[in-house]
Amino acid sequence: MAEREVDVAIIGAGTAGMTAFRAAREHTDDVWLIDPGPLGTTCARVGCMPSKLLIAAADAAHHVEAAAGFGVHAGAPRIDGPAVMQRLRAERDRFVGFVLEAVQRWPQERILRQRARFVAPMTLQLEGGERLRAGRIVIATGSSPIVPPDWREALGDRLLTSDDVFEWTDLPRSLAVVGAGVIGLELGQALSRLGVKVRILDRGGRPGGLTDPRVLEHARGLLASRLPLALQASVERVERDGEGVRVCWTRDGQAHEERFDALLCAIGRAPNLDGLDLDAAGLPRDARGRLQASADTARVGDSAVFVAGDAGTRRMLLHEAADEGRIAGDNAGRYPDVRAHPRGTGLAVVFSDPQIAIAGRSHAELEADGVEFACGALDFDDQGRSRVMRRNAGLIRVYGERHTGRFLGAEMIAPAAEHLAHLLAWSVHAGMTVQQMLDAPFYHPVIEEGVRSALRELNRALLMGPPPIERCLDCGPGA
Numbered sequence: 001m002a003e004r005e006v007d008v009a010i011i012g013a014g015t016a017g018m019t020a021f022r023a024a025r026e027h028t029d030d031v032w033l034i035d036p037g038p039l040g041t042t043c044a045r046v047g048c049m050p051s052k053l054l055i056a057a058a059d060a061a062h063h064v065e066a067a068a069g070f071g072v073h074a075g076a077p078r079i080d081g082p083a084v085m086q087r088l089r090a091e092r093d094r095f096v097g098f099v100l101e102a103v104q105r106w107p108q109e110r111i112l113r114q115r116a117r118f119v120a121p122m123t124l125q126l127e128g129g130e131r132l133r134a135g136r137i138v139i140a141t142g143s144s145p146i147v148p149p150d151w152r153e154a155l156g157d158r159l160l161t162s163d164d165v166f167e168w169t170d171l172p173r174s175l176a177v178v179g180a181g182v183i184g185l186e187l188g189q190a191l192s193r194l195g196v197k198v199r200i201l202d203r204g205g206r207p208g209g210l211t212d213p214r215v216l217e218h219a220r221g222l223l224a225s226r227l228p229l230a231l232q233a234s235v236e237r238v239e240r241d242g243e244g245v246r247v248c249w250t251r252d253g254q255a256h257e258e259r260f261d262a263l264l265c266a267i268g269r270a271p272n273l274d275g276l277d278l279d280a281a282g283l284p285r286d287a288r289g290r291l292q293a294s295a296d297t298a299r300v301g302d303s304a305v306f307v308a309g310d311a312g313t314r315r316m317l318l319h320e321a322a323d324e325g326r327i328a329g330d331n332a333g334r335y336p337d338v339r340a341h342p343r344g345t346g347l348a349v350v351f352s353d354p355q356i357a358i359a360g361r362s363h364a365e366l367e368a369d370g371v372e373f374a375c376g377a378l379d380f381d382d383q384g385r386s387r388v389m390r391r392n393a394g395l396i397r398v399y400g401e402r403h404t405g406r407f408l409g410a411e412m413i414a415p416a417a418e419h420l421a422h423l424l425a426w427s428v429h430a431g432m433t434v435q436q437m438l439d440a441p442f443y444h445p446v447i448e449e450g451v452r453s454a455l456r457e458l459n460r461a462l463l464m465g466p467p468p469i470e471r472c473l474d475c476g477p478g479a
């Protein structure tokens, strides 16, 4: 059997694998990227980009309906499903094209379009029969939607995941969405706004991954008023009903049953490790069979194997995959001179309406770490600029460290949360105190004035500032 000795083998050519490839090649040319394809990354093909394209169409429909609140009457929007999906797929293909162009610029002989699995420590078997013995290996195989096997068996092709949605040529009439995590909320709300009869069911009560009890309570009420959302709903049975599906669930002791065209399963994603035959790799794994890599080196134990992106155990987010790919690739390239790279500040955004975001450390993380912290809050109901735009719904809570006044993080369901969260994550990243943030300029009238009000309350709670002046003039009317 052909066996090739190589310096670095990278399994998976998604975002993490591609950044790892680039970083490792700074140290050696003998770097091999292995992926059966289709290339183009989850982000561009079936993730971040197509989901945001669907949300953009939904927002357009929503703005038409919301215009009446300003006295502007455009009539009921007519949704052309095939046109919505056609634009989505065309733009999606454009984004995928950019990724493919980048791969095509690399030395093609170093890209092996095959699936890999371990047959021994540091030895990979490729589908085509060849074996690679690698000095270092980066595992960047991404993740896949979790689908209960009995649901798949019962529903067949009427069970969909986010991987299927962006291939649609038209919108369905109705859809059960199971899971109100990031994917369920984003896709469920967008489809609902595009006229699909949607019901979102979640067995838990933490939509969008929020952890702050007050923000959570606010979010539950706000989302339930805008979305067909049932939290703490337990799906008891799913079955095929002709061309559609029947979903039976219970909530508060009450049984419900409803028929839909299909069921979108959005109950989480699991790292793609099953096909790797990790037992043969001799790598330490946790109780769930996942690879535990050091956050700042991406290295698994004291092995020469590194993990990056969704294949690891940290947050499944694009910028995390890119960072980890860079760290894993750099360390695989320079091995054994492994270096620690400080990790970026936490930042997560759900593109629902209102958006949900966590910047810096979450409430749950601060509690788990035993940090002494205080909170400030602002309800956007009366926030000046938000009210002007009829987007005055949401709550932000900001956290600061007692004794030092250091700003630690925030959770929110808020208008323009994607922007507020960046501002706040950057403040955490820069190590700012709450007072330093308050000394920075705030324009008027802007949504950020709401953040200032929350920070003033926080500074007071830290005993580092005066009591906020109710309806103060420099906050702008209503801020």
Ligand SMILES: Cc1cc2nc3c(=O)[nH]c(=O)nc-3n(C[C@H](O)[C@H](O)[C@H](O)COP(=O)(O)OP(=O)(O)OC[C@H]3O[C@@H](n4cnc5c(N)ncnc54)[C@H](O)[C@@H]3O)c2cc1C
Residues within 6 Å of the ligand: 011, 012, 013, 014, 015, 016, 017, 034, 035, 036, 037, 038, 039, 041, 042, 043, 046, 047, 048, 049, 051, 114, 115, 116, 117, 140, 141, 142, 143, 162, 183, 272, 275, 276, 308, 309, 310, 311, 315, 316, 317, 318, 319, 321
């Ligand atoms: C619907 C959806 C929306 C999202 N929206 C956002 C968003 O708005 N913002 C955000 O930050 N994140 C978002 N994400 C998450 C983000 O897309 C992922 O965190 C990121 O793309 C993961 O990149 P990766 O490199 O780890 O995996 P991938 O890009 O999936 O790459 C993994 C690669 O490994 C290959 N592979 C697997 N097994 C093998 C094997 N045995 N041998 C060889 N190759 C193999 C696969 O073919 C694949 O090409 C979204 C995800 C989804 C599903």
Ligand SMILES: NC(=O)c1ccc[n+]([C@@H]2O[C@H](COP(=O)([O-])OP(=O)(O)OC[C@H]3O[C@@H](n4cnc5c(N)ncnc54)[C@H](O)[C@@H]3O)[C@@H](O)[C@H]2O)c1
Residues within 6 Å of the ligand: 178, 179, 180, 181, 182, 183, 184, 186, 201, 202, 203, 204, 205, 206, 207, 208, 209, 233, 234, 235, 266, 267, 268, 269, 315, 316, 317, 348, 349, 350, 351
């Ligand atoms: N905007 C973004 O950044 C973005 C967008 C989409 C996806 N992503 C990434 O993809 C990951 C996966 O997203 P996801 O939404 O699939 O997972 P998730 O972990 O965010 O949410 C899964 C939800 O499903 C619920 N659930 C689990 N089992 C269930 C069951 N049997 N019945 C009913 N509900 C059940 C859970 O309570 C949870 O609320 C996210 O964690 C995120 O990292 C990010």
